Amino acid sequence: xxxxxxxxxxxxxxxxxxxxxxxxxxxxxxxxxxxxxxxxxxxxxxxxxxxxxxxxxxxxxxxxxxxxxxxxxxxxxxxxxxxxxxxxxxxxxxxxxxxxxxxxxxxxxxxxxxxxxxxxxxxxxxxx
Numbered sequence: 001x002x003x004x005x006x007x008x009x010x011x012x013x014x015x016x017x018x019x020x021x022x023x024x025x026x027x028x029x030x031x032x033x034x035x036x037x038x039x040x041x042x043x044x045x046x047x048x049x050x051x052x053x054x055x056x057x058x059x060x061x062x063x064x065x066x067x068x069x070x071x072x073x074x075x076x077x078x079x080x081x082x083x084x085x086x087x088x089x090x091x092x093x094x095x096x097x098x099x100x101x102x103x104x105x106x107x108x109x110x111x112x113x114x115x116x117x118x119x120x121x122x123x124x125x126x127x128x
Contacts (some may be wrong), residue, residue: 027054035059074098082108091117
C-alpha cells in the first residue's frame with residue numbers, strides 16, 4: 001500500500017512539473033513564432049499557432065530603427081579618480097574603445113604601462 005502511494009505521488013509530481021514547464025515555456029514560444037509572422041497575421045483577431053507565411057520583415061524593421069540611437073565612444077573623454085587595480089582595469093577597457101583617458105590619483109603613479117593615459121590634477125579632470 002505504501003509503495004503504491006509513493007508511485008502515485010511520483011507520477012503526479014512529474015505531471016505537475018511537465019505542466020509547469022509548458023506554462024513557463026509557452027510565452028517564449030509565442031514570442032519567437034510571432035516574430036516571424038506578418039503584421040496582418042499578428043494583428044488578426046484569430047490567433048495562429050504557427051506562421052502561415054514566414055517573414056524576416058520584423059527583424060529588418062527592428063535593425064533599421066536601431067541605427068539611430070547608437071553612438072561611438074571613440075574620441076570621448078573618460079576621467080578616472082583613483083588609479084588602483086579597478087581604475088587600471090577601467091583604463092584598459094576605455095583604451096580598447098579608443099577613448100581619451102584622464103587619471104587623478106593622490107599618489108604619483110608610474111604610467112609607463114599606461115602610456116595612453118594622462119595624469120592630471122583633480123580640478124582639470126573635473127573641468128573636462
